[in-house]
Amino acid sequence: MDLTPNVVVEHGQVIAFCECARQAGIRTGMRSGGVTALAPDAKLHQRDGERERSALDGVALSLLQYTPEVAMVDAASLVLDVSASLAAFGGRLALCRRVRGSVMQMGYSARLGMAPTAQAALLFAHAAQIRLRRSVRQPGMVRRLDALPTMLLPATKPHADWLDGIGCTTLGQLRSLPRAGLQRRCGAALIEQLDKAYGEAPELYDWVEAPQQFDTRLELPERVEQAEAVLFAARRLVLQMVGWLNARQLAVSCFVLLLEHERGRQAVAPSALEITLAEAAWREDHLVRLLKERLGRLELTGPVIALRLVASRLQAMAPPTESLFPEPGGSAADYHRLIELLTARLGKENVLMPAPVADYRPEIGNHWLPAGPSAAKPLAPPDVERPFWLLEKPLPLLLRDHRPFYGSPLKLLTSPERIESGWWDANCAVRDYFMAQGEDQACYWIYRERMGEEWRWFLHGLFA
Numbered sequence: 001m002d003l004t005p006n007v008v009v010e011h012g013q014v015i016a017f018c019e020c021a022r023q024a025g026i027r028t029g030m031r032s033g034g035v036t037a038l039a040p041d042a043k044l045h046q047r048d049g050e051r052e053r054s055a056l057d058g059v060a061l062s063l064l065q066y067t068p069e070v071a072m073v074d075a076a077s078l079v080l081d082v083s084a085s086l087a088a089f090g091g092r093l094a095l096c097r098r099v100r101g102s103v104m105q106m107g108y109s110a111r112l113g114m115a116p117t118a119q120a121a122l123l124f125a126h127a128a129q130i131r132l133r134r135s136v137r138q139p140g141m142v143r144r145l146d147a148l149p150t151m152l153l154p155a156t157k158p159h160a161d162w163l164d165g166i167g168c169t170t171l172g173q174l175r176s177l178p179r180a181g182l183q184r185r186c187g188a189a190l191i192e193q194l195d196k197a198y199g200e201a202p203e204l205y206d207w208v209e210a211p212q213q214f215d216t217r218l219e220l221p222e223r224v225e226q227a228e229a230v231l232f233a234a235r236r237l238v239l240q241m242v243g244w245l246n247a248r249q250l251a252v253s254c255f256v257l258l259l260e261h262e263r264g265r266q267a268v269a270p271s272a273l274e275i276t277l278a279e280a281a282w283r284e285d286h287l288v289r290l291l292k293e294r295l296g297r298l299e300l301t302g303p304v305i306a307l308r309l310v311a312s313r314l315q316a317m318a319p320p321t322e323s324l325f326p327e328p329g330g331s332a333a334d335y336h337r338l339i340e341l342l343t344a345r346l347g348k349e350n351v352l353m354p355a356p357v358a359d360y361r362p363e364i365g366n367h368w369l370p371a372g373p374s375a376a377k378p379l380a381p382p383d384v385e386r387p388f389w390l391l392e393k394p395l396p397l398l399l400r401d402h403r404p405f406y407g408s409p410l411k412l413l414t415s416p417e418r419i420e421s422g423w424w425d426a427n428c429a430v431r432d433y434f435m436a437q438g439e440d441q442a443c444y445w446i447y448r449e450r451m452g453e454e455w456r457w458f459l460h461g462l463f464a
Contacts, residue, residue, distance in 0.1 A: 003020050004020065004041060004042070004043055005017065005018060005020045005021035005024050005026065005039045005041070005042035005043070006018045006020070006021065006042070006043050006045065007021050007026060007035050007042050007043065007044050007045065008045045008046075008047055009032055009035075009044055009045070009046060009047065010046070010047040012031055012032050013029055013030065013031060013032075014026060014027065014028055014029060014030045014031075014032075014035060015028065015047060016028075021035075021039065021042060024038050024039040024042070025038045025039075026038055026039065026042070032044060049075070052075055052076070053075070055106075055108065056072060056075070056076070056078070058106060058216070058218075058236065058240050059078065059103060059106055059108065060072060060078055060208045061208070061210065061216075061240040061243045061244055061247075062102055062103075062106060062236075062239040062240045062242065062243040063078065063080060063099060063102060063103075063243060064208065064210060064243035064244065064246055064247040065102075065242050065243045065245075065246040065247075065284075066080065066082065066085055066089065066095065066098065066099060066102075067080050067081055067082050067084070067085045068207070068247055069081035069205075069207050070207060070208045071118075071205035071206060071207050071208060072208065073118075073122060073205075077122060077125070077126075079118045079121070079122065079205060080099070081118070082095060082114075092114060092134060092136060096112055096114065096134070099112065100112060102239060105235060105236070105239055106236050106239055107232075107236060111125050111126075111133075112125055112133060112134075113125030113126075113127075113133040113134070114133065114134040114135065114136065115134075115135050115136075115141045116135075116136065116137070116138055116141055116199060117141070117196060117197060117198070117199045117203060118196075118203050118205065119193060119196040119197040119203065120135070120141050120145055120197045120198070120199075123145065123148055123152050123153070123171075123197060124144065124148075126152055127148050127149070127152055129149075130144070130147075130148070132144070138199060141198075141199075142198060145171050145172070145197060145198060146170060146171055146172030146175070147170060147171075147172065148170060148171045149169060149170060149171075150163055150168055150169055150170060150171060150173070150174050152171070153171065153174075153190070153193055153194065153197070154193065155186070155187070155189045155190035155192075155193045156174070156186070156190060158186075159185070159186050159190075162185070171194070171197070174194065175194060175198070179191060210243075210244050210247035210248050211244070213311070214240075214241050214244045214245075214309070214310065214311040215308070215309075215310045215311075216237055216240055216241070216308070216309055217306060217307070217308040218233055218236060218237055218306060218307045218308075218309075219305070219306050220233055220304060220305055220306055220307065223303035223304065223305055224303060224304040224305075225300065225303050225304075226300070227295045227296070227298040227299070227300050228295060228296060230259065230295055230304055230307065231288075231291065231292055231295055233307055234257060234291055234295070234307055234309070235288055235291075237257075237307060237309035238284060238287050238288050238291065238309070239284060240309075241255065241287070241309060241311055242282060242283070242284045242287070244311075245282040245311075245317070246282060246317075249316065249317045250282070250314045250315065250316065250317055251280035251281055251282045251314065251315055251316070251317045251318065252277070252280060252281065252282065252287075252311045252313065252314055253276070253277050253279075253280040253281075253313045253314070253315060254274065254275065254276045254277065254312050254313035255274075255275055255287075255309065255310060255311045255312060255313075256272055256273065256274045256275075256309070256310045256312050257272075257273040257275070257291065257307065257308070257309055258270045258271070258272055258273075258307070258308040258309075258310070259271040259272075259273065259300070259304045259307060260304065260305055260306040260307070260308065261300075261301065261302040261303060261304060261305065262302055262303065262305065263305075268301055268302040270308070271298070271300065271301055271304075273291075273294055273295070273298060274312075275287075275290050275291065275294060275344065276313075276343075276348075277290070277336070277340050278336040278339045278340050278343075278371065279336035279337075279340075280314075280315050280317075280318075281337075282317060286337060286340075289341065289344075290340055290341065290344045291344075293341065293344035293345045294344045296345075297345070297347070339351065339353075339371045342371075343370075343371060348370040348371070349370060351370065351371045352368040352369065352370060352371060353368065353369060353370075353371040354366075354367070354368060355367050355368060355369040359421065360419050360420075360421040360429075361419065361421050361429050362386075362390060362419075362460060362461070363390075363394075366390050385435070386445070386461070387443075387444075387445040387460075387461030387462055387463045387464075388461075388462070388463060388464040389461055389462045389463075389464070390445075390460065390461045391459065391460055391461060391462075394447075394458035394459065394460045395458060395459040395460075396456065396457070396458055397410075397446065397457040397458060397459055399457065404436065404446055404448075404457040406438060406444060406446075406459055407438055407439075407440070408438045408439035408440065409438075409439070410436035410437065410438055410444065410446065411436060411437050411438075412434045412435075412436050413434070413435045413436060413437055413443070414434055414435040415434075416432035416433065416434060417432065417433045417434075418430075418431070418432055418433075419431050419432075419433060419447075429449070430449065430450060431447040431448065431449045432447060432448050432449075433445065433446070433447040433460070434446055434447065434448075435463070442462070442463075443462075443463040444459055444461070444462055444463070445459075445460050445461035445462070445463065446458065446459050446460065447460055
């Protein structure tokens with residue numbers, strides 16, 4: 001755990017600090033020289049408004065997965081209209097936990113407030129001295145608002161001395177003042193904010209709009225040399241993509257993570273990590289799991305300084321439908337998730353699915369392709385019985401007492417099945433196939449083929 005005090009300064013004055021800095025005696029408004037005197041090892045960070053806005057944009061985009069109505073109020077505050085989302089996410093407590101968890105996974109902390117009006121929810125979130133910041137009914141909201149300090153309302157700050165002089169310290173006392181006189185003294189903005197907080201005036205916000213395409217870049221605070229360490233930052237981009245997918249009602253079937261390396265004279269081309277899904281998805285946990293598996297197998301060509309995530313192939317979102325009688329062994333979506341996970345962990349060249357070719361010769365008809373959406377649908381199995389395991393190359397068998405021998409003499413169980421094909425190419429086959437059984441009761445698929453002037457026996461497959 002890093003115990004170094006971190007302080008954010010603007011124009012030479014402290015505007016934010018960590019817990020270690022607070023314990024060292026650093027306070028808001030302190031000059032940079034005072035910070036150095038109290039904590040010589042403190043790290044001073046200049047405020048970067050552009051990075052703050054970029055971070056807030058990313059958080060807003062990720063929260064679109066909970067509601068399409070997200071608005072930016074100021075440099076550090078967001079408003080979400082979740083009135084239509086409570087039932088979908090299990091109620092207000094469950095929704096608050098999920099929103100807080102998403103913000104934490106983005107690398108930030110959040111203080112949430114919930115109320116029938118957006119202005120009241122903002123005041124609850126900014127009120128550090130209250131414990132219960134949620135109120136879903138109007139009477140309870142009014143009682144809690146009345147007890148809040150007057151200075152929480154942004155429009156009261158220019159009039160702090162006057163309000164303190166008349167003993168107006170809470171919003172309830174401010175609301176009880178004569179409105180006409182209060183408006184002449186403090187202006188219409190204060191009255192408007194007060195009415196919006198109590199639900200007596202309409203609230204209008206410019207909701208965040210998801211872009212047409214998802215192509216987001218993230219600068220890393222320092223160089224990363226291990227692929228696994230990239231996952232934390234990449235998860236932030238995945239969360240933004242999930243919010244974007246939900247806002248656009250889309251699902252992703254292929255996305256690319258670009259890992260940018262050193263720039264300048266020793267520049268290295270970005271490493272591209274393409275992840276193709278067997279079935280389009282939009283769930284965070286599944287996408288992050290696939291990304292984790294792929295990053296675990298990746299060897300970096302150089303330190304990573306930035307990440308870029310691109311959703312390259314999309315389709316309309318199709319929510320899963322529940323069956324009245326679920327199939328044993330899971331649904332089709334569970335099967336696709338398993339294939340995607342195995343492909344990410346083992347590589348697409350090691351996860352294959354059957355793609356038989358219309359040819360009577362087993363070694364040619366038995367064809368396999370990497371599992372995925374591009375693989376052809378398998379043909380219907382033949383009516384005749386075939387072995388589960390087909391040898392890559394037929395194995396010649398010995399003859400003992402005019403019987404094929406494989407560990408023991410083999411007894412033929414079926415009549416011959418003639419396969420005669422390939423006369424048009426160099427792999428002409430004239431074979432008689434049999435099902436045979438050894439003394440250990442194991443069953444084999446063997447054939448005899450004319451080799452010159454004599455017949456030769458071969459083992460071609462094993463039955464389960």
